[in-house]
Amino acid sequence: MRISPNPVTARRPPPAAGSLRAALAIGAAPLLWIPQAALLAWAVQGLADGAGLATLASAAIAYLLLGLARASAEAWAARRLYTASRERVTVLRAAAARALAGRSPLDRGRLPSGAAASVLAEQAEAVLPWLVRYQPARWRAMLVLPAIALVVATQSWAAALILAGAAPLIPLFMAVIGWRARDASAAQLQLAGGMNGFLLDRLRGLSTLRALGAVDATATRLRATAEAVRAGTMRVLRIAFLSSTALELFSALGVALVAVYIGFHLLGQIDPGSWGHRLTLEQGLFILLLAPAFFEPLRELAAVWHDKAAGEAALAALDALHGDSMPLPGALAAPVAAPAGAVAVDVDDLHFAHAGEAPLFAGAALHIGAGEHVALVGPSGSGKTALLSLVAGLVPAAAGTVRIGGVALDGDSAAGLRARMAWIGQKPHVFAGTVRGNVSLERPGVTTAGVSAAIDRAGLGHVQHATPDDSLGEGGTGLSGGELVRLALARAAVLPQAGLLLADEPTAHLDRDTAAGVVDALLRLAEGRTLVVATHDLALARRIGRVIDIGALRGMREAA
Numbered sequence: 001m002r003i004s005p006n007p008v009t010a011r012r013p014p015p016a017a018g019s020l021r022a023a024l025a026i027g028a029a030p031l032l033w034i035p036q037a038a039l040l041a042w043a044v045q046g047l048a049d050g051a052g053l054a055t056l057a058s059a060a061i062a063y064l065l066l067g068l069a070r071a072s073a074e075a076w077a078a079r080r081l082y083t084a085s086r087e088r089v090t091v092l093r094a095a096a097a098r099a100l101a102g103r104s105p106l107d108r109g110r111l112p113s114g115a116a117a118s119v120l121a122e123q124a125e126a127v128l129p130w131l132v133r134y135q136p137a138r139w140r141a142m143l144v145l146p147a148i149a150l151v152v153a154t155q156s157w158a159a160a161l162i163l164a165g166a167a168p169l170i171p172l173f174m175a176v177i178g179w180r181a182r183d184a185s186a187a188q189l190q191l192a193g194g195m196n197g198f199l200l201d202r203l204r205g206l207s208t209l210r211a212l213g214a215v216d217a218t219a220t221r222l223r224a225t226a227e228a229v230r231a232g233t234m235r236v237l238r239i240a241f242l243s244s245t246a247l248e249l250f251s252a253l254g255v256a257l258v259a260v261y262i263g264f265h266l267l268g269q270i271d272p273g274s275w276g277h278r279l280t281l282e283q284g285l286f287i288l289l290l291a292p293a294f295f296e297p298l299r300e301l302a303a304v305w306h307d308k309a310a311g312e313a314a315l316a317a318l319d320a321l322h323g324d325s326m327p328l329p330g331a332l333a334a335p336v337a338a339p340a341g342a343v344a345v346d347v348d349d350l351h352f353a354h355a356g357e358a359p360l361f362a363g364a365a366l367h368i369g370a371g372e373h374v375a376l377v378g379p380s381g382s383g384k385t386a387l388l389s390l391v392a393g394l395v396p397a398a399a400g401t402v403r404i405g406g407v408a409l410d411g412d413s414a415a416g417l418r419a420r421m422a423w424i425g426q427k428p429h430v431f432a433g434t435v436r437g438n439v440s441l442e443r444p445g446v447t448t449a450g451v452s453a454a455i456d457r458a459g460l461g462h463v464q465h466a467t468p469d470d471s472l473g474e475g476g477t478g479l480s481g482g483e484l485v486r487l488a489l490a491r492a493a494v495l496p497q498a499g500l501l502l503a504d505e506p507t508a509h510l511d512r513d514t515a516a517g518v519v520d521a522l523l524r525l526a527e528g529r530t531l532v533v534a535t536h537d538l539a540l541a542r543r544i545g546r547v548i549d550i551g552a553l554r555g556m557r558e559a560a
């Protein structure tokens with residue numbers, strides 16, 4: 001039976017309605033400038049007509065109140081939008097992190113961890129200015145532009161025509177620049193992510209690079225990558241500056257043309273354009289005050305244009321973390337309390353192939369009784385790790401059934417069944433931190449006493465510098481190969497409910513004595529549990545008891 005993929009690829013969650021309202025409010029607030037401009041023009045006309053101070057004072061109070069209303073609306077909406085946008089970035093990050101965690105560890109298509117970390121931690125931040133600055137600026141352009149054009153048109157169709165003539169040039173130019181900005185931003189983010197991935201990878205392998213005299217070559221390549229990132233950043237900035245300059249030019253021209261028209265019209269040099277009557281000083285001033293406000297939203301839009309490009313590129317990078325090429329079955333299921341006790345393993349008519357490769361299993365069948373100890377042997381590349389991974393539900397099978405303790409492994413049951421297993425890999429990842437932290441991995445239900453007992457049981461307690469509170473370097477610096485495997489054993493030993501132990505070449509690369517010690521610890525740990533060990537170590541296989549040649553499993557496929 002095919003294990004159904006998890007819904008880990010649930011893409012971008014929709015934005016909260018609150019953030020849309022807040023962006024709209026910020027976008028609409030400048031509309032209050034229309035009555036403010038009308039008041040100013042009216043007051044100036046009043047001054048020219050010799051109106052009293054009381055009239056001017058009432059206009060000033062109304063002007064101030066409107067200004068206050070606009071400032072408060074903008075401040076309230078900006079705070080709401082920021083909070084909502086922060087939450088949205090967190091939600092996007094969490095969704096991408098979940099998607100990343102939902103991919104099988106055997107998925108070769110996964111982004112390198114450095115690049116993924118860069119997308120999640122650094123690049124995702126670029127979504128914030130896109131939401132907080134670009135979205136309101138877009139609404140502002142959409143609401144304020146037509147409103148001002150309409151109000152100006154009621155006074156003078158000629159002035160409105162000048163504004164309407166100048167305005168389309170701006171979006172047109174911006175669109176052309178925008179395409180380039182988006183490409184440049186995407187390329188820049190990719191370069192930055194690549195550099196982070198490269199750096200993390202090389203830092204991890206620094207001792208190998210040093211041992212093989214490749215540090216200088218790596219440093220040269222890192223310098224070249226950093227230079228490419230610098231050039232990419234400059235390209236994005238150049239485009240951002242170019243877009244602002246273009247916009248300033250067009251808006252200054254638009255305002256100047258309106259001013260020239262109004263000036264000559266008031267002087268009586270130009271007649272048409274005002275619906276058959278001459279504009280008054282108040283009307284002319286009103287139009288003049290509105291003209292810069294007409295271009296203001298476009299200038300703002302230009303200023304945040306690169307936020308749009310960077311935000312969209314960041315969203316695309318976050319989307320790229322979602323991928324369903326090889327999902328981890330049950331990745332999203334909540335942790336469950338698993339019953340203790342050895343479990344049986346039944347594999348029936350199992351079909352599996354890595355993407356784009358020849359089938360490894362085509363009809364494999366296997367029964368391992370509860371509490372039985374089994375060694376899987378076979379040449380390198382014959383699929384031992386793949387079989388262990390299929391039994392652990394780390395990779396979905398193309399067809400067939402895997403039953404753990406009589407329960408079929410599928411997307412719904414995988415997480416619960418995995419809670420009854422422990423995986424002992426040949427290269428356990430060691431996090432920088434204490435031995436205790438590395439054993440407990442902060443798993444629920446793991447107690448301090450349990451960790452100490454597990455360390456003793458795995459024989460790690462006898463190792464100097466490996467007592468619970470000793471610190472380990474990242475990647476296991478400070479531990480020998482045998483001690484690393486013992487750490488993996490301790491991680492398994494701390495789980496009393498793990499009734500099935502899956503060990504992948506636990507004695508690989510160990511000398512005979514160390515290997516014998518590790519096998520002793522493994523068999524001690526496996527008492528009362530089911531044990532499946534993939535190994536090339538014949539001494540280990542002999543001590544296990546039942547030996548299964550993986551070729552025989554694959555042979556079934558050939559017979560089928």
Ligand SMILES: Nc1ncnc2c1ncn2[C@@H]1O[C@H](COP(=O)(O)OP(=O)(O)OP(=O)(O)O)[C@@H](O)[C@H]1O
Nearest residue numbers: 106107108354355379380381382383384385386387
């Ligand atoms: N993540 C992966 N994506 C694609 N192919 C893979 C992946 N992991 C392993 N393979 C391929 O699948 C085949 C089986 O690999 P597997 O690691 O299961 O063999 P193995 O018997 O455990 O080998 P070894 O004894 O050397 O550990 C190999 O040809 C290998 O190249």
